[in-house]
Amino acid sequence: MTTSDTPQPPEITEEHFLDTGTGVEAETEAEDTPPEIDRPWNPEQIRVNTKQFSLRNALDMIDDGSLQLAPDFQRGLVWKLAQKSRLIESVLLQIPLPAFYFAEDTDGLMRVVDGLQRLSTIHDFVRGGEARGFALKRLEYLQGAVEGKRFEDLPAPWKRRIYNTQIVTNVIDPTTPPDVMYDIFKRINTGGTPLNAQEIRHCMSKDRSRTILREMTSTAEFNAATNNMGGHIRMNDREMALRFAAFWLMGADGYAKYAAMDRFLQRTTAMLDNREEVTDARVKDLVAAFRKAMVNARLVFGDQAFRKWPQESSGRNPINRALFETWSITLAEYEAADLERRREEIVERARELMTVDYRYLEAITSSTGDVRRVMYRFEAIARIAEVGT
Structure with missing residues (x-):
């Protein structure tokens, strides 16, 4: 066998996140690999209810534990201050936020599945506790009005605008089978950093x-x-x-x-x-x-x-x-x-x-x-x- 005919070992590729190596080798799928789901789900098993909450209501649920932000989930800390500030600016400008996805369990508790970074950012800004949240920086449209201000420094009308903002949430019912729920999560998981x-x-x-x-x-x-x-x-x-x-x-x-x-x-x-x-x-x-x-x-x-x-x-x-x-x-x-x-x-x-x-x-x-x-x-x-x- 010639050198060109000798099988070459598979290339080793490291996974990256935010342009930094993770120290773990990437797993790849062959082109002929069949999908893991080899038959369609029964549509009757997919139960997703659409609800609306005010941001005040969502923040209160986070504080009382009825809405969980995935404890010790580190990805919520990835956004930079400018990204966080512009999300708050969007809320103040009354730009509708993309829909959120929550998963409800049999005890009535809900977990954030899609929108974790957005809700974490809003909660951090409004309910920052002893850390007093963060100050808004590098805004695009409201520099003169709220640049450099924390939530507690905002005039009352601006605070009410945040609290009264309505968010659309798709709540996955606890009767949805776990495998179906997992597949739903994979399908909706199309954000900037999935x-x-x-x-x-x-x-x-x-x-x-x-x-x-x-x-x-x-x-x-x-x-x-x-x-x-x-x-x-x-x-x-x-x-x-x-x-x-x-x-x-x-x-x-x-x-x-x-x-x-x-x-x-x-x-x-x-x-x-x-x-x-x-x-x-x-x-x-x-x-x-x-x-x-x-x-x-x-x-x-x-x-x-x-x-x-x-x-x-x-x-x-x-x-x-x-x-x-x-x-x-x-x-x-x-x-x-x-x-x-x-x-x-x-x-x-x-x-x-x-x-x-x-x-x-x-x-x-x-x-x-x-x-x-x-x-x-x-x-x-x-x-x-x-x-x-």
Whole structure:
């Protein structure tokens, strides 16, 4: 075979956000990959009600907890002061705001799904608390009237204009099936910086799963193994922890039932939110297994843990999600002393696999949710983990 005929390894592409690398490798889909939804939803399952609220009413609901702004969701902090100020200016100019999307649960509580940054900005300006919100800067039309003013400094008519502004909201009924709700979120998610899959799951989930994932990604063991990935601005850390939880709870064989990563992870989120399905004791075991996996990954691979590291490669690539889920689940089954004894041989075999096995490289690069690729990478790594035993 000539050099030109030799298969070339897939290109490694790092995800970027606001022109900055996220430290995580982008996952790509092959052109012939079938859609995850292989049949249309029953239209009768889609229940979305349109309601109107005044901004005062929406802000009061946020303050009393009946409308949640996705706790610890960092994307709401991305807007710059000029963007925030011009949103407030638009409200003062009585320019209609784009529709918002809320998700209602069975207890009547609502979560903001689309419009999180807008509502967070308005709440910050009006109800800034001790921080007194922010002062309006770099306005386009109202410089002479309100430039440099905070909400408390505005004349009463301007305050009333903000409070009385009506917003249109599409409220997704709690009887809408979770998978349908998730697909609705993906379809409406077309803003300037669309949410990724984990950010959508975070908006849909309840406090219990959020707390579990935050605990897992806040551990010293996770941050040592991932070069301080905890607190990731795109929540890729939470997704990696969720993938571990999914395969730890249901196994690679269980993945075949869902045959799509989104559905698999959405199901896991629902399980973590339900104490009857995943008890507190089970959560404790999950976190302990996760810590053990992170310690073992760092022990075996050092700074190269969960990254593509083929032979003849000396640099450090972004973290690869598929490598994270397979190696973390596999290494959680071994003791540190055993792995330390076999470390060099495991690393050698792992690097060889990433160099010569193009089927494996595809399984951790493109269409990584394909059932056959998921099973192949788990089987391949399981064989390597047993070397020298």
